[in-house]
Amino acid sequence: xxxxxxxxxxxxxxxxxxxxxxxxxxxxxxxxxxxxxxxxxxxxxxxxxxxxxxxxxxxxxxxxxxxxxxxxxxxxxxxxxxxxxxxxxxxxxxxxxxxxxxxxxxxxxxx
Amino acid sequence: xxxxxxxxxxxxxxxxxxxxxxxxxxxxxxxxxxxxxxxxxxxxxxxxxxxxxxxxxxxxxxxxxxxxxxxxxxxxxxxxxxxxxxxxxxxxxxxxxxxxxxxxxxxxxxxxxxx
Numbered sequence: 602x603x604x605x606x607x608x609x610x611x612x613x614x615x616x617x618x619x620x621x622x623x624x625x626x627x628x629x630x631x632x633x634x635x636x637x638x639x640x641x642x643x644x645x646x647x648x649x650x651x652x653x654x655x656x657x658x659x660x661x662x663x664x665x666x667x668x669x670x671x672x673x674x675x676x677x678x679x680x681x682x683x684x685x686x687x688x689x690x691x692x693x694x695x696x697x698x699x700x701x702x703x704x705x706x707x708x709x710x711x712x
Numbered sequence: 713x714x715x716x717x718x719x720x721x722x723x724x725x726x727x728x729x730x731x732x733x734x735x736x737x738x739x740x741x742x743x744x745x746x747x748x749x750x751x752x753x754x755x756x757x758x759x760x761x762x763x764x765x766x767x768x769x770x771x772x773x774x775x776x777x778x779x780x781x782x783x784x785x786x787x788x789x790x791x792x793x794x795x796x797x798x799x800x801x802x803x804x805x806x807x808x809x810x811x812x813x814x815x816x817x818x819x820x821x822x823x824x825x826x827x
């Protein structure tokens with residue numbers, strides 16, 4: 602499984618854009634990149650998934666360069682409720698391969 | 713919106729006792745998972761289940777653990793002879809299947825405290 606590396610923590614203020622970068626140098630051709638969010642004492646929640654270039658949904662954007670060795674999760678105009686741990690995962694897009702969570706990035710949003 | 717439900721939300725048990733954690737995955741999902749998270753640590757994969765059999769398991773999932781889908785809706789994790797280090801939050805997750813978005817839907821978790 603491709604190993605991911607992301608910052609342990611980040612701080613931001615309400616209304617700012619937050620970009621969390623994840624490196625996955627040994628990503629395989631068939632791997633997808635997925636980001637999850639976890640609030641304290643809750644299960645992780647899917648945010649976004651992509652394979653290449655840019656993906657955008659109502660919550661976030663995911664930027665993936667051509668070499669796919671890294672990805673950046675972009676959260677526009679964060680609020681206090683975006684304070685959470687964000688996990689970058691890389692895995693084959695098949696149900697048989699379990700997702701492995703790394704340590705994640707703890708985002709603290711200040712007022 | 714369909715969701716994964718887990719019971720109990722919190723269970724306290726004595727060391728050496730057996731515990732069964734229950735999960736009801738989303739009804740049309742085909743893949744089921746158990747993860748655990750020790751307080752302050754990362755989410756760890758335990759086991760995945762598909763077509764009524766284990767498809768993958770981690771080194772954590774030893775003979776102390778077992779999973780079962782006793783009927784068409786429940787998915788259980790049994791921990792035999794619990795140890796202090798089994799204290800953690802246990803999350804059940806399910807996924808629709810191949811060709812889906814790849815999203816894992818997690819339950820709210822069952823907190824296990826072993827005394």
